[in-house]
Amino acid sequence: MQNQMTNLSLSDFAYHLPITTRWMDNDMYGHVNNVNYYSYFDTVINQFLIEKANFDPVTSEQIGFIVKSNCEYLRPVSYPEKLTGGFKVERIGNSSVDYIVGIFNNEERLSAIGQLRHVFVDRQSQKPMPIRGELLAALKSAM
Amino acid sequence: MQNQMTNLSLSDFAYHLPITTRWMDNDMYGHVNNVNYYSYFDTVINQFLIEKANFDPVTSEQIGFIVKSNCEYLRPVSYPEKLTGGFKVERIGNSSVDYIVGIFNNEERLSAIGQLRHVFVDRQSQKPMPIRGELLAALKSAM
Amino acid sequence: MQNQMTNLSLSDFAYHLPITTRWMDNDMYGHVNNVNYYSYFDTVINQFLIEKANFDPVTSEQIGFIVKSNCEYLRPVSYPEKLTGGFKVERIGNSSVDYIVGIFNNEERLSAIGQLRHVFVDRQSQKPMPIRGELLAALKSAM
Amino acid sequence: MQNQMTNLSLSDFAYHLPITTRWMDNDMYGHVNNVNYYSYFDTVINQFLIEKANFDPVTSEQIGFIVKSNCEYLRPVSYPEKLTGGFKVERIGNSSVDYIVGIFNNEERLSAIGQLRHVFVDRQSQKPMPIRGELLAALKSAM
Numbered sequence: 001m002q003n004q005m006t007n008l009s010l011s012d013f014a015y016h017l018p019i020t021t022r023w024m025d026n027d028m029y030g031h032v033n034n035v036n037y038y039s040y041f042d043t044v045i046n047q048f049l050i051e052k053a054n055f056d057p058v059t060s061e062q063i064g065f066i067v068k069s070n071c072e073y074l075r076p077v078s079y080p081e082k083l084t085g086g087f088k089v090e091r092i093g094n095s096s097v098d099y100i101v102g103i104f105n106n107e108e109r110l111s112a113i114g115q116l117r118h119v120f121v122d123r124q125s126q127k128p129m130p131i132r133g134e135l136l137a138a139l140k141s142a143m
Numbered sequence: 144m145q146n147q148m149t150n151l152s153l154s155d156f157a158y159h160l161p162i163t164t165r166w167m168d169n170d171m172y173g174h175v176n177n178v179n180y181y182s183y184f185d186t187v188i189n190q191f192l193i194e195k196a197n198f199d200p201v202t203s204e205q206i207g208f209i210v211k212s213n214c215e216y217l218r219p220v221s222y223p224e225k226l227t228g229g230f231k232v233e234r235i236g237n238s239s240v241d242y243i244v245g246i247f248n249n250e251e252r253l254s255a256i257g258q259l260r261h262v263f264v265d266r267q268s269q270k271p272m273p274i275r276g277e278l279l280a281a282l283k284s285a286m
Numbered sequence: 287m288q289n290q291m292t293n294l295s296l297s298d299f300a301y302h303l304p305i306t307t308r309w310m311d312n313d314m315y316g317h318v319n320n321v322n323y324y325s326y327f328d329t330v331i332n333q334f335l336i337e338k339a340n341f342d343p344v345t346s347e348q349i350g351f352i353v354k355s356n357c358e359y360l361r362p363v364s365y366p367e368k369l370t371g372g373f374k375v376e377r378i379g380n381s382s383v384d385y386i387v388g389i390f391n392n393e394e395r396l397s398a399i400g401q402l403r404h405v406f407v408d409r410q411s412q413k414p415m416p417i418r419g420e421l422l423a424a425l426k427s428a429m
Numbered sequence: 430m431q432n433q434m435t436n437l438s439l440s441d442f443a444y445h446l447p448i449t450t451r452w453m454d455n456d457m458y459g460h461v462n463n464v465n466y467y468s469y470f471d472t473v474i475n476q477f478l479i480e481k482a483n484f485d486p487v488t489s490e491q492i493g494f495i496v497k498s499n500c501e502y503l504r505p506v507s508y509p510e511k512l513t514g515g516f517k518v519e520r521i522g523n524s525s526v527d528y529i530v531g532i533f534n535n536e537e538r539l540s541a542i543g544q545l546r547h548v549f550v551d552r553q554s555q556k557p558m559p560i561r562g563e564l565l566a567a568l569k570s571a572m
Contacts, residue, residue, distance in 0.1 A: 022182055023182070023185045024185060024319050026314045027310060027313075027314070028313070028314065030314050033309075033310050033471070034471065035465075036464075039165055040165075043166045046223070057169075057222075057457055066463040067501070068502065069463060070498065073495060080186075169457045171343055172349065178325045179321075181320065201314075208359075208362075209320040209359060211356070212320060212357050219351075304449065308471070309471045309472045309486075310472075316487055325452070325453050326451075328453060329509075332508075332509070343508075366475070366476055
């Protein structure tokens with residue numbers, strides 16, 4: 001991960017989503033457990049696709065599988081803090097796309113920053129297929 | 144559970160909380176899994192206590208343990224639907240309290256209704272202790 | 287819930303399943319959170335159906351939806367404790383079935399006891415359909 | 430991540446832990462959701478520390494915070510598949526340590542491979558402190 005990623009602010013992201021934490025998100029040490037950030041990432045990404053790319057998890061011909069992910073943790077947060085997810089597209093390949101998702105605390109300071117790669121496959125054959133149409137346009141708009 | 148509980152509307156509840164669903168909340172059948180409703184219940188209850196009863200999960204002398212819970216599932220919901228939790232107090236005992244929590248879908252129809260019992264204990268001794276002061280006042284206000 | 291349920295021992299259950307706890311199962315108070323027990327229940331029930339009733343979550347014609355559930359919490363447990371789930375069938379109706387699931391700690395003492403109702407529906411129409419064949423035989427064998 | 434990591438076999442890992450999947454681990458696409466692998470990683474790492482380094486999550490003076498993590502997903506798995514976690518230590522610094530965790534399917538083929546960094550801090554001050562004593566010895570034994 002490039003160092004400058006940890007300096008991103010919410011205004012660097014094309015799409016924002018409020019995230020409500022849950023009691024269970026906190027672990028024994030009283031902070032949101034490292035695992036749950038990936039659940040936030042997943043939710044922000046899919047929400048963008050649903051809202052902006054007309055994606056339907058149940059019926060769309062193309063679905064995205066996560067093939068790699070990483071996260072750097074900068075500042076702990078705890079339930080009941082209200083968070084904001086920032087989303088942008090880093091790279092669009094033929095059938096894969098790289099996302100950057102930042103999780104910001106209630107003072108808009110970066111709590112964690114993640115990168116994730118989706119490979120889009122045909123729902124039936126589960127073979128990779130080229131990103132195109134509405135999906136491609138939406139992803140481009142978020143770079 | 145009394146039958147009339149399944150007829151409750153959002154206006155029957157003393158406290159409301161928006162709940163954002165997560166991608167992972169859906170199970171293989173494409174609906175929010177039955178387990179996750181209890182996570183919503185937990186979150187609504189604690190949020191009420193934090194906002195209205197000055198409860199602090201890290202420092203408050205009294206903490207609440209769930210000793211029983213139940214849920215009736217009426218209408219499936221799915222991520223990315225936005226939900227609302229309705230909360231009210233059903234009964235206040237010496238050290239225990241019964242809550243009713245309704246989970247409403249984005250058309251304000253009841254998706255599931257739960258009952259949960261908290262026993263309040265001293266954080267150090269973990270022995271039950273009487274509900275009093277701000278906590279008692281807040282619980283009474285939500286009956 | 288009948289009082290005598292809280293006296294059940296592992297030998298009262300027709301089917302047993304080891305359950306490994308996870309770090310994240312513990313909440314801020316250092317115990318397995320009340321919500322996670324329902325995830326154990328879900329897993330024990332489906333495991334029974336898969337092993338004993340030839341159920342396949344992806345292809346079986348009939349799938350089970352949970353329509354109600356409850357739990358009584360008796361003794362807290364904490365990760366990394368190893369648990370055992372006990373499963374039995376309490377009642378078989380036309381298209382619904384009631385289960386009892388006990389969660390036992392590593393000394394075989396009951397930590398929590400739950401009751402859950404499955405309604406079996408046709409996967410396509412999602413309408414209730416009678417329990418029959420292998421499924422009925424397996425459920426009967428676990429009463 | 431180095432390419433050769435995706436070629437690791439279970440015998441390359443110093444410590445093994447069986448992992449039982451849960452019904453809820455599967456997402457709408459019928460596979461264990463990408464997020465849950467991080468919960469497996471967390472569990473394998475803490476289990477090693479508890480068993481081999483005499484770590485106690487409730488009382489130990491030093492506790493480990495995850496500061497970065499990544500995962501590469503190679504082969505989907507689904508509940509109710511039984512998995513095995515493989516754990517090894519990649520690098521020991523002054524107060525931080527890098528782990529490699531592999532998740533193997535029921536044919537001992539690698540499903541996903543992760544790297545995580547723990548920084549050990551003093552439980553009270555939450556300041557980094559040098560890794561030493563039993564903890565250091567256990568980590569060294571798993572390189």
